[in-house]
Amino acid sequence: MVGAMTVAARLRRRKKIDGPDAADLLAWYDRHARILPWRARRGERADPYRVWLSEIMLQQTTVKAVGPYYARFLLRWPTVKALAKASLDDVLRAWAGLGYYARARNLHACAKAVVERHGGQFPDDIGTLRALPGVGTYTAAAMAAIAFDLPAVPVDGNVERVVSRLFAVEAELPAAKPAIRELAASLLPLQRAGDFAQALMDLGATICSPKRPACALCPWNHACAANARGDQETFPRKAPKREGRVRRGAAFVALRGDGRVLLRRRPAKGLLASMMEVPGTEWTHDFKENLARESAPALRADLRWRRLPGVVRHVFTHFPLELAVFIAPVPHTTSAPKGARWVKLGDLRNEALPNLMRKVLVHALDRPPEFPLPPPSKHLVSAQVCRAACADALPPCD
Numbered sequence: 284m285v286g287a288m289t290v291a292a293r294l295r296r297r298k299k300i301d302g303p304d305a306a307d308l309l310a311w312y313d314r315h316a317r318i319l320p321w322r323a324r325r326g327e328r329a330d331p332y333r334v335w336l337s338e339i340m341l342q343q344t345t346v347k348a349v350g351p352y353y354a355r356f357l358l359r360w361p362t363v364k365a366l367a368k369a370s371l372d373d374v375l376r377a378w379a380g381l382g383y384y385a386r387a388r389n390l391h392a393c394a395k396a397v398v399e400r401h402g403g404q405f406p407d408d409i410g411t412l413r414a415l416p417g418v419g420t421y422t423a424a425a426m427a428a429i430a431f432d433l434p435a436v437p438v439d440g441n442v443e444r445v446v447s448r449l450f451a452v453e454a455e456l457p458a459a460k461p462a463i464r465e466l467a468a469s470l471l472p473l474q475r476a477g478d479f480a481q482a483l484m485d486l487g488a489t490i491c492s493p494k495r496p497a498c499a500l501c502p503w504n505h506a507c508a509a510n511a512r513g514d515q516e517t518f519p520r521k522a523p524k525r526e527g528r529v530r531r532g533a534a535f536v537a538l539r540g541d542g543r544v545l546l547r548r549r550p551a552k553g554l555l556a557s558m559m560e561v562p563g564t565e566w567t568h569d570f571k572e573n574l575a576r577e578s579a580p581a582l583r584a585d586l587r588w589r590r591l592p593g594v595v596r597h598v599f600t601h602f603p604l605e606l607a608v609f610i611a612p613v614p615h616t617t618s619a620p621k622g623a624r625w626v627k628l629g630d631l632r633n634e635a636l637p638n639l640m641r642k643v644l645v646h647a648l649d650r651p652p653e654f655p656l657p658p659p660s661k662h663l664v665s666a667q668v669c670r671a672a673c674a675d676a677l678p679p680c681d
């Protein structure tokens with residue numbers, strides 16, 4: 284940080300550039316603030332519930348993706364008290380497709396905590412906010428600033444980019460995070476903390492983009508060290524990514540003659556906890572595909588699982604995953620093993636299916652008409668029907 288600030292200071296001295304002034308950013312924000320469904324209009328008080336809901340949803344997700352989810356949640360659970368009364372299962376279902384499902388579980392736990400500990404009112408101090416489930420440093424700062432106008436600067440990826448460019452921060456992320464937070468806090472004005480936080484977010488999202496930032500339109504271009512040097516796109520500096528080792532496994536899609544697919548619930552703890560899935564193997568570094576069928580659900584003695592060509596790839600935060608997909612048609616009289624149940628293809632949209640499982644189902648059901656299903660029966664479904672039902676039932680995968 285010291286090195287970075289020295290560069291910025293040196294540049295200012297040499298080029299006689301002023302430091303970034305919050306007033307310039309606020310004047311720009313007054314003209315160009317984004318209209319967002321969760322944002323209070325000028326003169327209105329922000330609703331802490333809406334601020335919190337949107338901030339949790341927006342973590343690792345785009346404004347565009349969050350919009351419909353936010354609207355549905357608000358319609359169904361208009362207050363934190365209503366959300367606290369909902370079942371976790373309903374919340375997970377409503378969240379399905381938005382990814383990072385720990386957020387949904389924490390959302391539910393936090394709503395309950397706000398009701399039990401604070402009588403249904405979000406606390407208006409940063410320390411107490413930070414103690415709520417799923418509320419980290421960033422969310423607590425965002426809520427403090429936006430919902431309560433307290434002096435705090437939430438620093439997410441967009442703000443990190445803006446600040447690291449303004450001060451030409453040479454230290455690499457993630458080690459540079461504390462220094463960037465400190466620099467961001469040094470910009471805070473004495474008034475309008477909430478507007479300032481949202482203005483910084485808007486600047487990062489609309490002007491100071493990762494590639495080709497629109498510096499000519501930036502209210503801080505005269506004060507930006509990276510702009511003066513002309514190497515804006517090289518900030519923030521990042522340590523080379525170390526991608527986790529690939530894990531592999533198998534997924535088993537059993538399709539019953541009456542157009543139902545076998546699903547089970549994942550364990551309550553760990554990755555994708557409590558979400559629904561098709562049965563499968565463990566995901567390991569030393570997965571042996573030739574032994575995979577031994578882990579298939581025991582539905583019938585004569586069942587033959589067919590391996591589909593290709594694999595389904597999915598990248599979790601810490602590791603990439605490749606799943607081999609096996610399919611098997613079974614008669615409509617087949618009962619579900621313990622802990623699993625048959626779900627109609629048309630009802631898949633109501634299940635808490637993570638994106639990984641959506642990809643698996645689309646991969647399995649988007650097949651040529653070669654499912655040898657029990658003939659001829661009113662329960663017979665062809666692969667085309669499966670494909671159409673699946674496409675109808677599932678929103679597009681990420």
Ligand code: SF4
Nearest residue numbers: 491498501504507510
């Ligand atoms: S001048 Fe350009 S690089 Fe600097 S903060 Fe503004 S948009 Fe970002």
